[in-house]
Amino acid sequence: MNKSTISDELFLRAQQSIPGGVNSPVRAFRAVGGHPRFMVSAKGPFMYDEDGNRYIDLINSWGPMILGHAAEIVQEAIMQAIPNSLSFGAPTRKEVEIAELIIDMVPSIEKVRMVNSGTEATMSAIRVARGYTGRDKIIKFEGCYHGHGDSFLIAAGSGAVTLGVPDSPGVTKGVALDTLTAPYNDLEAVKTLVEANKNQVAAIILEPVVGNMGLVIPQQGFLQDLRDLCDREGIVLIFDEVMTGFRLAPGGAQELFGITPDMSTLGKIIGGGMPVGAYGGKKEIMDFVAPAGPVYQAGTLSGNPIAMSAGMAMLTYLRNHPEVYTNLEATTARMVSGMQENMQKLGLNYTINRVGSMFSIFFTQQPVVDFASAQTSDTALFGRYFNSMLQKGVYLAPSQYETLFVSTAITDDLVDQYLQANYEALQEVHNS
Missing domain, CATH: 3.40.640.10 (Type I PLP-dependent aspartate aminotransferase-like (Major domain))
Structure with a gap:
């Protein structure tokens, strides 16, 4: 993908007028390294940044875009x-x-x-x-x-x-x-x-x-x-x-x-x-x-x-439209099941928690049931995984301690693309 030069320039500019350059701290990417992408538009399952990059969005404005962007x-x-x-x-x-x-x-x-x-x-x-x-x-x-x-x-x-x-x-x-x-x-x-x-x-x-x-x-x-x-x-x-x-x-x-x-x-x-x-x-x-x-x-x-x-x-x-929830359940279950299969192929054993159309991967092998167990996650590894997924066109929450949200705009083809990116990213970060 193209280097986000316009986003870099905007972030440097933003820091002169906005504390930390962002209006909500997690957007600063400090937990994962690098500079945030500045978005210019979004439609359905995709967001587009100032440099023309397209991302499959799994944040969905932290939840509300349940029908996808610009429904x-x-x-x-x-x-x-x-x-x-x-x-x-x-x-x-x-x-x-x-x-x-x-x-x-x-x-x-x-x-x-x-x-x-x-x-x-x-x-x-x-x-x-x-x-x-x-x-x-x-x-x-x-x-x-x-x-x-x-x-x-x-x-x-x-x-x-x-x-x-x-x-x-x-x-x-x-x-x-x-x-x-x-x-x-x-x-x-x-x-x-x-x-x-x-x-x-x-x-x-x-x-x-x-x-x-x-x-x-x-x-x-x-x-x-x-x-x-x-x-x-x-x-x-x-x-x-x-x-x-x-x-x-x-x-x-x-x-x-x-x-x-x-x-x-x-x-x-x-x-x-x-x-x-x-x-x-x-x-x-x-x-x-x-x-x-x-x-x-x-x-x-x-x-x-x-x-x-x-x-x-x-x-x-x-x-x-109660079928919204049935469809979201099926789509998200397929995504999580595919991630678990990817980890098995690579010999990895991390924790994935899911309820309905919300899920998280924790880079720890122990069950995550509270904040203490969540904090056993390898946050540096998550940061590398996040940036690898970003380069592959998948926009995740820029923090280990956030949740992903699936929208009805995510098609079967996009699930396949996500799972391929997930496999390649896991492989990359463990071989680096």
Whole structure:
């Protein structure tokens, strides 16, 4: 492929005006080396960079492009909405219609509030849970990323009862004291935290399928045990389904696993790729949100009419076409099965985790069930693998600790191309 000289120039230029040259850190390619590719367009399964290179895209804007890039049904909805104005700062019919649609599709949601990002959704959900319970502390899991809100940028201490410490400058120790952390899939650690902080925990928040330490699957009974614990202790259980919502099933991971949280946070797919988020849950909890209740949250662009139109088109299509999920399951299963065959041919033994149309390869031979086991991966090897795949025209997440997302635009021929690139890349990095 051509050297990305224009991308290189743009990256150098960007660093003069944008911190690190990017508007979201993982895009900087620091974890894998080299400079990021600057994209100029995308359609269906492909993205095109400033140098004219074409890539099979397995990030899909970190999940929302479930129908591929520039899906016609979404584009048409946006084009119809644009002439009516880009923003009103006043209620619209579309806000009501998409709220009703979300409530119809997501098992846990009886009322929903639209916001502008997944981070805004998780920050708001925690505030509401605290207001509803009258408690201050939350429990999150190591390696689960819930956006860049202060409460979530906390690393675990050495013991299960150890109070969190800030993981980023600018996060105060006071905030850290109210955030407790436990290893994912470790129920006993959660129970210990709850017992040590009796009647102080407002919420437990987690990704029901983790997408931010690579893909990590909840072990059998883990989600149900958390549900039971929260019921006993009066704790609000929050599923962060910003990635999994509407992707793993029409009702998200909670539908797939049959576990209903008290609150859910959503994003990405709701806007068909446009900036959007939402949080919702039980009526009695959501009625604590202003102006119905005392917990304040607001946003001038919340419920933006263009984003709502895109989201309505996307969600309506997914609800009315269940074959989307059948096809995604089959395509992704074929990709992962082919990767496993490639590794067998080459005598390699790495770990691949998959749920539905989300998967990750970990360059470690041990099972990956939490952040500690994910960190046994050979990140330098992943970096070489990533760059080899990039040179072969496959665009992966530029970090070992991210998840790949498959779209319905990936055809059987593209699966074959991906698997050939995968075989050659694995062979290259192990022979280098």
